[in-house]
Amino acid sequence: MWCPVKAVPILGALAICASLVCHATGDETATGASAPTVIRFVSWKPDYPRAWDEAIRIFTERHPHLRIEREIAPHSSTAYHDLLTQKLKNRDPSVDVFFMDVIWVPEFAAAGWARPLNDRFTEASQEAFLPSTLEVGRYHGHLYGVPSRIDAGLLYYRVDLLRKYGFEPPGTWNELVHQATTILDGERAATPTLRGYSAQFKQYEGLVCNMLEFIGSHGGILIDEDRGAARLSDERTLAAIEFVRARLLGPLASRALLTYQEPESLAAFARGNAVFHRNWPYAWEIANNPDRSSIAGRVGAAPLPGSDGIPGVATLGGWLLGISSLSRHADEAWEFISFLTGHDMQRFFAREAGIAPSRTVLYADPELLTANPQWRSQAAVLHSATPRPRSPVYPALSHIMQRFFSRALAYPGLDLEPEARRAEREMNRLLDLTRSEAP
Ligand code: GLC
Numbered sequence: 001m002w003c004p005v006k007a008v009p010i011l012g013a014l015a016i017c018a019s020l021v022c023h024a025t026g027d028e029t030a031t032g033a034s035a036p037t038v039i040r041f042v043s044w045k046p047d048y049p050r051a052w053d054e055a056i057r058i059f060t061e062r063h064p065h066l067r068i069e070r071e072i073a074p075h076s077s078t079a080y081h082d083l084l085t086q087k088l089k090n091r092d093p094s095v096d097v098f099f100m101d102v103i104w105v106p107e108f109a110a111a112g113w114a115r116p117l118n119d120r121f122t123e124a125s126q127e128a129f130l131p132s133t134l135e136v137g138r139y140h141g142h143l144y145g146v147p148s149r150i151d152a153g154l155l156y157y158r159v160d161l162l163r164k165y166g167f168e169p170p171g172t173w174n175e176l177v178h179q180a181t182t183i184l185d186g187e188r189a190a191t192p193t194l195r196g197y198s199a200q201f202k203q204y205e206g207l208v209c210n211m212l213e214f215i216g217s218h219g220g221i222l223i224d225e226d227r228g229a230a231r232l233s234d235e236r237t238l239a240a241i242e243f244v245r246a247r248l249l250g251p252l253a254s255r256a257l258l259t260y261q262e263p264e265s266l267a268a269f270a271r272g273n274a275v276f277h278r279n280w281p282y283a284w285e286i287a288n289n290p291d292r293s294s295i296a297g298r299v300g301a302a303p304l305p306g307s308d309g310i311p312g313v314a315t316l317g318g319w320l321l322g323i324s325s326l327s328r329h330a331d332e333a334w335e336f337i338s339f340l341t342g343h344d345m346q347r348f349f350a351r352e353a354g355i356a357p358s359r360t361v362l363y364a365d366p367e368l369l370t371a372n373p374q375w376r377s378q379a380a381v382l383h384s385a386t387p388r389p390r391s392p393v394y395p396a397l398s399h400i401m402q403r404f405f406s407r408a409l410a411y412p413g414l415d416l417e418p419e420a421r422r423a424e425r426e427m428n429r430l431l432d433l434t435r436s437e438a439p
Helices: 010-025 049-062 077-089 105-110 131-135 159-164 173-187 205-216 235-248 255-259 262-270 283-287 330-341 343-353 360-364 366-371 374-383 394-410 416-433
Strands: 037-044 066-073 097-101 146-152 154-158 195-198 274-279 299-302 316-323
Touching (some): 066 077, 066 330, 077 097, 077 205, 077 394, 105 394, 146 330, 146 374, 154 159, 154 283, 154 374, 159 173, 159 299, 173 195, 173 235, 173 274, 195 262, 235 416, 255 394, 262 283, 274 283, 316 330, 330 343, 343 366, 360 366, 366 374, 394 416
Parallel strands (some): 037 097, 195 274
Antiparallel strands (some): 154 274
16 A cells, blocks of 8 residues: 655654555444545536535435545546546456446456445346346346436537527428528627537547437447347448538538547536527536526427428436445445435435436326426437447447547538448457457
8 A cells, every 4th residue: 555654763653554545445433433434426527516515515414424525526527437447457456336338237347346246236126227227237137236327318509599490309400501591691690609509529438328319219229239230331321421510510510529538518508508409317407507607597498300201319428326346335335326226316316416317206296297298208219318339348349339430420512431441340359359259
């Protein structure tokens, strides 16, 4: 163990270090009082920091024998993944609890980083959760995470502007383009900063989520999982990419979108600078919060559009809580996870931060439905969202897709088909390596 005391004689230093270890493990102290056990929780940067501070305060109040030490990683799923997996690869024993994006479970399970939770997360308690959120936590018959929230892509829109021009929320992408163009033409003089669309097109995981929705709603898929083959060069996939770069980016949306993740794209919408905005359920609360949005009360949410007879597609997102295989405090870590994913805290996060809960019963909770009226119509979208491909090498597959999509959108003149074939070949090589590893 590294000891921070350089100048003291070695025995004194050992005594100080021993007392630090003692403190960190919840043993008896010199005074006889039991020091709390420290649970190290590696988390992403939350959209609602105050709700998280409050949750941890309540937990500590109710569990005085435990202390939560949070390490806050970046907001982005990709950056958080890099930080967390670096610790897990280094076999850092100080990590106890972490979030897993719904796409990471096969990787974390295959690498032995996440503990199987079947003994603790009983079948009876699983029944309270939405089936899709449990499914993403399973790998080879074991469960590795407890669902803490569900996400699905939604289309937010300016109710006032659509109403002013006599539009209903668009059912197809072509309708969205038509509506946004009409509104921009009419509003240009009054609001020169207004754009038609705001979403996440930076090179990171969110880009794959957005593109899956465009591709799915044009009839394409990313990977044919039965055959283990990437499908980026299919005609429909290429048509979807062409739609985004030729009809959305540039004509309707600022090219700055190529640098936007969720917070920047939501900020543009909340400042009143976009007619339409694609985001996850939590955006409702922020866009309608007068302290954080200048368009509060003028926001609607609808399913994402489809195209010519093909229904819209929402990417399934969300986060599970897992316990590190190396944690020395698995029981205490489980207490913390049970608290965060329990009925009361799921309700608390839904109410305070607009997070869509993973527990089924909360979708019929009258108070939550009043605060989140969009859930009445959106429940179907949330519960039938399309998962991303499942593979222990998903992060590497995603990197290849991110590079391809990002280049395709950034260079409007790029010949898409050869680029798509190149990316497919790289993905297929990875898929071949893991063919026998089907979940
Ligand atoms: C949200 C989703 C997660 C997704 C990420 C992409 O956090 O819950 O599944 O990977 O956004 O930005």
